[in-house]
Amino acid sequence: MQHDLLASLAARAVPFFFSLSALSASCSRGAPEPPSVGGTGGHPATADATQGSTHASGTASEAAAGASVPGDAGPDAPPDAPDDPGDSTWRATRWLERCQIDVADEPSKALPLLRWEQCPGSAPGCTSLVVDWDAGKYPWTASPTVVRWGDGYRVGLYFEHRGERRTGVYDADGTPLAAWRFKDLEPTVPEADPTQEYCVPTVPSVGHERVWLGAQRVSVEAPGSAYLVSGYDALATASQPIPVDALSQGLHTTDDTLALSGPGPGTVNIYDRISNQAKRFGRQSGNGAPSFRQMVPVGDHALGLATLEDATSEGWIWSRQTHTIEPLLRAESPRVIADIKSDGQTLVWLEAEPYSDDGLYGASSLWTSPFAATKADLAPKERRPGPIIGYPISAAGEGFYAVYAIGEKVIHVYRLSDAHHWSFTTPPELFDIQDIAHVDSREVWVWVRGGIVRQALSELGAGDPAP
Numbered sequence: 001m002q003h004d005l006l007a008s009l010a011a012r013a014v015p016f017f018f019s020l021s022a023l024s025a026s027c028s029r030g031a032p033e034p035p036s037v038g039g040t041g042g043h044p045a046t047a048d049a050t051q052g053s054t055h056a057s058g059t060a061s062e063a064a065a066g067a068s069v070p071g072d073a074g075p076d077a078p079p080d081a082p083d084d085p086g087d088s089t090w091r092a093t094r095w096l097e098r099c100q101i102d103v104a105d106e107p108s109k110a111l112p113l114l115r116w117e118q119c120p121g122s123a124p125g126c127t128s129l130v131v132d133w134d135a136g137k138y139p140w141t142a143s144p145t146v147v148r149w150g151d152g153y154r155v156g157l158y159f160e161h162r163g164e165r166r167t168g169v170y171d172a173d174g175t176p177l178a179a180w181r182f183k184d185l186e187p188t189v190p191e192a193d194p195t196q197e198y199c200v201p202t203v204p205s206v207g208h209e210r211v212w213l214g215a216q217r218v219s220v221e222a223p224g225s226a227y228l229v230s231g232y233d234a235l236a237t238a239s240q241p242i243p244v245d246a247l248s249q250g251l252h253t254t255d256d257t258l259a260l261s262g263p264g265p266g267t268v269n270i271y272d273r274i275s276n277q278a279k280r281f282g283r284q285s286g287n288g289a290p291s292f293r294q295m296v297p298v299g300d301h302a303l304g305l306a307t308l309e310d311a312t313s314e315g316w317i318w319s320r321q322t323h324t325i326e327p328l329l330r331a332e333s334p335r336v337i338a339d340i341k342s343d344g345q346t347l348v349w350l351e352a353e354p355y356s357d358d359g360l361y362g363a364s365s366l367w368t369s370p371f372a373a374t375k376a377d378l379a380p381k382e383r384r385p386g387p388i389i390g391y392p393i394s395a396a397g398e399g400f401y402a403v404y405a406i407g408e409k410v411i412h413v414y415r416l417s418d419a420h421h422w423s424f425t426t427p428p429e430l431f432d433i434q435d436i437a438h439v440d441s442r443e444v445w446v447w448v449r450g451g452i453v454r455q456a457l458s459e460l461g462a463g464d465p466a467p
Contacts, residue, residue, distance in 0.1 A: 032359040032390040087162060090181065094239050096215050096226040099199035100183040103236050110179035111161060111168040116454065120429040125459025128430055129451040136160035139434065143447040145205045146438035148398075153438075156204030156211065167201045169211055169235060178204075178235035182215060195220050202227070202248075207255040213238060216247055223247055227258060229273060244271050244278045250294060257297035257320070259304075266291030270302060270318055270325075281318070281325045292316070295325075298342045301373055303328075305337060305392075315340040315349055317373055328375060338364055339392035341401060346416045347371055347378075348401045350386045360390050360407055368416055383419035384466045387412050393433070398440040400457070404433055411436065413444060413457065419466035426453045 088110040090102035104110035112133045119126035131140050136159075145156035152172030159166065168179040182201045202214035213235075214227040225247050230238035246269045248260040258271040266283030282292040288309070295304035295318055302318040306327070313336045315329030329337050331351040338352040338361045347369045353362020364386035372378045387405035394403035401414045411433070413422045426433060430448045437452070438445040446453040 032355050084162060095228065095241060096217055096224060098185050098197060099215050099217050100185060101215055102181050104179035107168065107176035107179040111166060111176040114155065114170050114174035119453065120427045123427060125456030127454045131451050133161055139449040140451050142203050143435040143437045144445065144452055145203055146445050147206045147208060148440055154206050156206045158201060158203045165201055167204055169204050169206060177232065202251060205251060205253040207253060210255045211235060212253045212258055242271060244269060252294065252296045254297040257302060259295040259297050259302050261294045268292045268295045270295060272320055277323060279323055299344050303340050303342055305340060312336050319373060338389060339394050339403065341394055341396035342371055343396045343398060345371055348396055348416055360388055364388060366414060366419060393436055395436045395439045397438065400439050400441060402436050402439040402444050404436060411444065420463050422460040422463040424455055424460055
């Protein structure tokens with residue numbers, strides 16, 4: 001795992017986001033590290049079609065972004081004529097200084113359509129993204145963000161296309177609603193200042209009403225970031241960043257809340273769109289604060305794991321009303337909280353034996369409670385034995401919880417109302433699971449190195465009831 005972030009970026013132009021994620025994990029005690037993009041596993045995700053959060057797996061850095069493409073267009077420049085006559089013309093944005101970020105005049109020319117085909121091996125209910133463009137190196141996409149939209153889904157996505165880093169927001173029929181491209185700027189005076197800067201996008205994080213956009217300038221001398229939020233009808237003209245400038249190793253959102261992991265190890269930044277306020281929490285905020293790797297917004301709250309000085313982990317909760325973060329769940333010693341998620345109606349968590357040197361927690365049990373924001377209001381109930389997990393890769397939505405058991409290489413799905421259980425694997429050709437991007441009452445969306453897999457719950461068979 002690469003810990004020297006800046007040297008790595010300078011030497012390889014590797015995606016910034018995951019490098020920072022690895023750095024943070026290596027400096028945080030009390031939980032397994034997130035597996036490398038180069039191996040099995042990936043970042044946690046949650047997405048919910050009711051009150052839960054939409055996951056944006058962070059930046060395009062979670063995918064193998066291609067080599068930088070120089071650019072010098074200013075914000076007032078006329079549309080760029082495309083190198084390929086089949087491509088869109090582009091207009092520069094003002095999101096972030098020394099990052100050339102352009103918005104497409106014709107999104108349908110800038111990005112391919114999203115199309116799906118039956119998975120190799122014809123597993124029932126399994127479909128995968130058709131990658132019929134020059135996608136560059138593995139992985140071919142970053143983890144998508146997903147929101148239920150009528151009978152389909154709107155999707156935020158990053159991939160390499162036409163040799164450039166591009167992101168888009170897709171409608172339920174697979175056509176792009178908006179598209180952006182990101183180019184690195186060459187040093188102004190290469191001989192005097194040869195340091196390269198990289199312009200890394202975040203995956204557009206789609207919600208029911210709004211989309212969160214962003215970019216990060218990875219630079220030894222002047223790193224920077226910009227995050228924006230826009231309604232669907234104004235995506236092409238979004239230009240005003242929110243008052244948050246913090247490099248991030250990932251983000252989770254709802255329509256009204258942005259939660260950034262980082263910039264430092266064990267810290268999170270939470271921005272409340274309604275009050276236009278942001279606050280940092282975690283180890284670097286002082287006062288003996290615990291370490292947070294991520295917080296996942298849900299309704300007027302956000303949930304996440306806190307790692308304490310004794311290496312135990314608890315479930316903590318942020319409140320919009322108080323703009324504070326407080327402990328919510330603690331397992332009876334020596335067990336720890338290994339994961340916590342919510343679909344807005346039900347809290348679900350795994351209590352487990354402490355993790356071992358192999359990066360796996362011990363035996364776990366699945367617990368639920370009606371959603372509660374305080375310890376006093378919890379009604380915890382142990383439901384059934386749970387899987388053995390490592391770094392939590394999971395999602396909750398519409399009464400379901402999906403979690404990846406890295407040791408088994410199996411995704412487990414639980415119906416929260418009665419703890420009924422199903423499980424499945426992705427086909428060998430589409431393995432190397434990186435993330436569970438979304439789950440609802442119809443489907444599980446899984447990010448793999450070869451693209452995206454969708455599994456229909458109705459085709460998983462009878463499953464098994466809680467004991």
